[in-house]
Amino acid sequence: MAEARPTEGLQERPAAGLTRVVHQVEAVDFGERTVYEGGRLTVSPAEAAQILSSPALGEVSVSWASPGSPVRIVKVLDAVEPRTKGPGGGGIFPGFVGPAQPQGRGRTHVLRGAAVVAAGYLPRAQEAVIDMSGPAAALSPLGSTHNLVVEFVPGEGAKWEDVDEAVRRGTLALAARLAEAALDAPLDAVEELPTGPSATAGLPRVGVVTNLQTQGTFKDVFVYGRSFAQALPTLLDPGDLDDGAVVSGQFGHPGLKNPTFMHQNHPVVAELRRRHGKDLDFAGVVISPEPVDADNKQLISVHAARVCAAAGFDAALVTKEGGGNADADVALKMDELEALGIVAVGLFAEMAGTDGTGPSVVVPPSRATAMVSTGNYDDQLVLPAVDRALGGTTVNLVDLPATEELRLPTAVVYCSLSPLGWGHLRCEAAV
Amino acid sequence: MKAPMTKIVHYINQFFAGIGGEDAAGSPPVRVEGAIGPGRRLQQLLGDDLHIVATVHCGDDYASGSADAVQEILALVRQDDPDLVIAGPAFTSGRYGLACARVAAAATEHGLTSLAAMHEDNPGVDEGGAATIVRSGVAAREMGSSLETLAAAAAIVAGGEPLTNEQGRLGRPRRQVVRADRPAAARAVDLVLARLGGDLEATEVPLPRFEQVTPAAAVEDxxxxxxxxxxxxxxxxxxxxxxxxxxxxxxxxxxxxxxxxxxxxxxxxxxxxxxxxxxxxxxxxxxxxxxxxxxxxxxxxxxxxxxxxxxxxxxxxxxxxxxxxxxxxxxxxxxxxxxxxxxxxx
Amino acid sequence: MSIAERVGAPRIVATRGIPYPTGDPSLGPAAERAWRRKLLERALEAVATPVSAPTIFEVDGGKDAA
Known part of the structure; x- marks a missing residue:
């Protein structure tokens, strides 16, 4: 290998931004080798099992769940979009697959239309359901992707914490490996992501504050591979979201959770990028923990608002993860932002009761007043019976076989009330 | 072109149907054609586009006595496949108010638009579930103004609009889930831009007001x-x-x-x-x-x-x-x- | 303003964390029990005190020791 010359890097320095190279997945299959060809993703189950193998795990299996099929995935844990930056991952998922170093530059290959979805029992995980057909399919971003479902049995005598960690690492490594199959494939789209201030003068600088639910093991979120629980709010390069710097290990409130897949495809960030230079100037992403006690909620909120002020935000969208006390994190931040003269808008899933007559926000802000609704947590859904269930044989909440017709609150459907703003559900005043 | 006529079924109790007072409070539900009792004046106020096609009446004891009674009443109400169900006004009459609220709630559960009328102190206000309840006077001497409020509310609700508290709505407003054209992220950015543009009222989620709890007296010993x-x-x-x-x-x-x-x-x-x-x-x-x-x-x-x-x-x-x-x-x-x-x- | 105040709880004794309202795992057993005793004594003072609106009854050491 040639000796490194310091000037070489400067001359070939890539543009400051990130380019997404998109390969659309139209069909999926199992086969002897993992290949992506002509829109078809074929996965070798043996290779997948090898990537997932760990002393903390016993038997591991993978199955496809495709859009429109009569399949239900229960006990859903994390979901990850297959992405890579080069052979061996090229730095994708920093802190897990790649070294713990900032990414968000260069080229990232994306297998769009596919996901790796881990499903199975973990302590503290709340029952989470994805239907691949029927009315609930449209309520989840994972209801319209080809999902490679990872099921697992804990290794003999393994601690649950280690099982959790092994599933997380395996799922991310598998997602990187699947995308690697497309590295040399023809591309379907190239997406150049904007970077830096827009050329248009005088546009308002709008950013986003994204709260990450950080309440300890099985309810934690990782940034560059570290737990974010003890961190202070910080700016994060938006490209780092695309490259998987934020990884979810948070398995509470399925309708209100933000799996890794949603951080990779952060809907508010996507919208701010889309309107960058037209309606607004995308001012940045601030990520913030959601502490469990009131004093720290206050500290984190004031600090987050100051970070936004230092970054020159004129306005901020505030997103949450979880319900109940997570509302306080949004309300406090909105109030602190407005106190500093920064316009704040929250994204809120309402908890209005099954009949819609309950007060819908547990902890409303007292100064800020603008909120977008992402639906009613308690609204009842009927999920028709299906032929096959993955992830488990029963649905905890209702104690029924997983393939049966289920009456469940919207809150149980994975990402149905997405606090990152993916969904179309909304509440309005009824007649 | 004339708007299609709105079919209404009106629910009232035995007293306003002219069957009798307490002596007839146990009478079972009955359906009759067209408007009767206070329904006649209500029909005049409603005009031509909203038409009371039938009235269902029932004794207050019978109606408020069991859940089955409400289902019996509902079955009669549904015979005419109405576009709107109106119950009352029940004023401060407790059993009548409960019956009106429960009939309206049950009708709403079956997908019918419903409106019950009663005084704000009527215990039925808490039993209306997802139905809309509109304010009426204290007693039958306020029938005239109560029917005017009710008729105005009926026109609003029949038009598919929510009734506001200013228009006489009682009880907690209901939030219903709809599918928006655009995802929440896009709407949130719109809302930010509206607020930056000086619109401080815009929001999709009206701020809730928690009930005031009167603190218990201090323990003395x-x-x-x-x-x-x-x-x-x-x-x-x-x-x-x-x-x-x-x-x-x-x-x-x-x-x-x-x-x-x-x-x-x-x-x-x-x-x-x-x-x-x-x-x-x-x-x-x-x-x-x-x-x-x-x-x-x-x-x-x-x-x-x-x-x-x-x-x-x-x-x-x-x-x-x-x-x-x-x-x-x-x-x-x-x-x-x-x-x-x-x-x-x- | 705390959540308890916002929702209108009349008498509030602020404790140190959601998962352990009457404890503090960072303390040793004896110190934790003493802390719990302080909280309950303060709670008893609270119920014996007339209030007209949500009122926080602070406990010595309740703010910074967490």
Missing amino acids: LAQTVLALVTEGALVPEGNPDRLESARATRWLRYSLDGIDSLAPDQYGSIHGGFSTVWANEDPHRIVPLDVARELEAEGAIGRLHGEYLVTAGNGTSVANARRFGVEWAADLRRSEVRAAILTST
Whole structure:
């Protein structure tokens, strides 16, 4: 290998931004080798099992769940979009697959239309359901992707914490490996992501504050591979979201959770990028923990608002993860932002009761007043019976076989009330 | 082009149907063609586009006596496949108000647009479920103005618009789920731009107002007071024998503290789904402080500790259920002569 | 403003963390029990004090020791 010359890097320095190279997945299959060809993703189950193998795990299996099929995935844990930056991952998922170093530059290959979805029992995980057909399919971003479902049995005598960690690492490594199959494939789209201030003068600088639910093991979120629980709010390069710097290990409130897949495809960030230079100037992403006690909620909120002020935000969208006390994190931040003269808008899933007559926000802000609704947590859904269930044989909440017709609150459907703003559900005043 | 006519079925009680007073309060439901009693004046106020095609009447005792009665009434109401169901006005009449509210609630559950009219003090206001309830006067002497308010409300509701409190709506407004054209992220950016543009009113979520709770009077003599320990921290006996839900709880439980001075970690644990229960399970007194409460009892700081603790899981609990738990707890504790309670909140 | 105040709880004793309202796992057993005793004594003072609106009853050491 040639000796490194310091000037070489400067001359070939890539543009400051990130380019997404998109390969659309139209069909999926199992086969002897993992290949992506002509829109078809074929996965070798043996290779997948090898990537997932760990002393903390016993038997591991993978199955496809495709859009429109009569399949239900229960006990859903994390979901990850297959992405890579080069052979061996090229730095994708920093802190897990790649070294713990900032990414968000260069080229990232994306297998769009596919996901790796881990499903199975973990302590503290709340029952989470994805239907691949029927009315609930449209309520989840994972209801319209080809999902490679990872099921697992804990290794003999393994601690649950280690099982959790092994599933997380395996799922991310598998997602990187699947995308690697497309590295040399023809591309379907190239997406150049904007970077830096827009050329248009005088546009308002709008950013986003994204709260990450950080309440300890099985309810934690990782940034560059570290737990974010003890961190202070910080700016994060938006490209780092695309490259998987934020990884979810948070398995509470399925309708209100933000799996890794949603951080990779952060809907508010996507919208701010889309309107960058037209309606607004995308001012940045601030990520913030959601502490469990009131004093720290206050500290984190004031600090987050100051970070936004230092970054020159004129306005901020505030997103949450979880319900109940997570509302306080949004309300406090909105109030602190407005106190500093920064316009704040929250994204809120309402908890209005099954009949819609309950007060819908547990902890409303007292100064800020603008909120977008992402639906009613308690609204009842009927999920028709299906032929096959993955992830488990029963649905905890209702104690029924997983393939049966289920009456469940919207809150149980994975990402149905997405606090990152993916969904179309909304509440309005009824007649 | 003429707008299609709105078909209305009107529900009233035996008195306003002219059947009789208390003597006829047990009369079963009956359907008659067209408007009768106060329905005649209501029809005049409604105009040509809203038409009362039938009236269903029932005795107040019969209607408010059982859930089956409401279903019987609803079956008669549905015979005409109405576009709108109107019940009342019931003024301050309790049984009539309950019947009107329940008929409207049941009709709404069956997908019918419904409107009940009564005075704000009528106990039926709390029974309307998802139906709209509009204000009426105190008594039949205010029939004229009450029917005017009701007719105006009927036109609004029949047009598919929500009734506002200014237009006479009673009770809590209802939030209904709809599918928006654009995702929440796009709407949120619109809302930011609107607010930046000076629109400080724009929001999709009106701010809730929590009910004002009147604080209980101070306890006068602690040394004579029965004190209870209650919690929403989901601390239950090992194995959760009564299967308390860890989230969205719909009920609460009671566990005896008789002869128990402390809560052993191998006998009690928290099944709360909203926080890490590691610390609660190491020492259950972190959720239910029985050890210190017994100490205070022995020292005479309180009269006596109540013989059981009450528990639920406060995690994603609907406000309606939480309110009900509170009311039930207060009543239960008062009956047991408890005069003070420490609620540990997670 | 705390959540308890916002929702209108009349008498509030602020404790140190959601998972352990009447404890503090960072303390040793004896110190934790003493802390719990302080909380309950304060709670008893609270119920014996007339209030007209949500009122926080602070406990010595309750703010910074967490």
